Amino acid sequence: MKFKDKVVVITGATTGIGKATREYLTREGGIVFNLDIQKPAVDDTPGEFIRCDVRNKQEIKDSLAAVVAKENRIDMLFANAGIHLFATMEQTSDDELDNLIDINIKGTFHTVREVLPYMKAQRKGSIVLMGSDQTFTGKASSSVYGLTKGAIGQLTKSTAIDYAPFNIRVNCICPGTIDTPLLHKAVTHFSTVNSVDEAGVYESMNTIQPLGRIGQPEEIAAVVAFLLSDDNSFMTGSLVSADGGYICQ
Template identity: 60%
Template sequence: MNWENTVAIITGAGTGIGKATKDLLRSKGCIVYNLDFTDNDETDQQYFISCDVRNRQQVNDAVDKVISAEKQIDFLFANAGIHLFATLEQTSDEELQRVVYTNLFGVYYTLQKVIPVMKAQQKGSVVLMGSDQSFIGKAASSVYGMTKGAIAQLAKSTTIDYAPFNIRVNCICPGTIDTPLLHNAVDRFSQLSNATKEEIYKSLDTIQPMGRIGKPEEIAKTVAFLLSDESSFTTGSLIAVDGGYVCQ
């Protein structure tokens, strides 16, 4: 696929999977706008827009800036999200709201703003950030898992509504990936248990059939495939990229 003269929006592209995807698409010639809290050493400030995805107005303003500058949006990777390692009883109302507003409302707001642009263009490709928890449940992950299950259904329903307009929507479902999100979760688990961080990381390796955790770059390659014309007949799919974890 020729990525030249195409325009992508990635939310939360300052670190982890979002950054890896941003770097990959830019290396292919795609214009990629990073909508994030902070610039996180963004190499091209021209394409950074400060945006809190929990705030609908900020999302609308950010997308309007992209439209004003580029007159098109070909791709959306709604990636921004946070994790919470906690049971129902351990979850405060503030934590509940923060996770739901970031992981679910943030995706919804972004999708709701970008879809009409793609509809007017009669084309577009979207990837939503799911999780292995879009398929399965995990201990002490009720709120996070709830949001990722909802994202999977949002992808499916949006697919049906907008397929007639040549818009594809897929959901990437990573497993355990070496990102700041994982490191924060490990820190919290270590604090809540008697396990050391070294023990936790070792156990994370062993529970994957492939014997290791994933790399952000591996997820980025799958996202790029799903966004591209190379997956032109793929839509409404939940794509597990997890070293075989959910197949067990």
């Protein structure tokens, strides 16, 4: 098994892409820790759950310390936790702006910053950050979400340069539109704010993808697993699209 006995931390792994990745890596022998504010369902057992709100720096620090106390190391990190918002600038409240920045940017930054000393001591590590197709391109009604994902792209590249001497690789997965609870919540918000039918929103999302459909979490999990693994040992600082061809149009 490719990830046998590898210690992996995933933030936001209770649902969506994080959950699919947690399940994938566990099947491949990984020792996976899920740092999330929402506990998985009782019958959803792969991996170990640690309650952690990535908006809280101390909770991140304590959670990672707990992983190291139990396993003595952290081999891999998937900084996945994030939220979405369909809204123009005028439709975005100050609270929504702050929350997106606190989770998508600051949460990612603080998680990576806290894990780096452990990986430096090991002289090895692999990190994947959660980007988006909006790391590359703009979309309507997505100004603040796009802002946060553009920032993640730059954070990936600069961190990859800084920590390459320590044999720590940092890459970024950039999914397109994926069938997750996060997407469903965003579509409901967009439909309510703009008084449009949800079914029509989903149909438009399908038709604008060159592959003719939105993606599934398991498809992204497979790419994340590749980026975390030693199979891509000469990749760092890469922004990797997995978007059904959306940004190549």
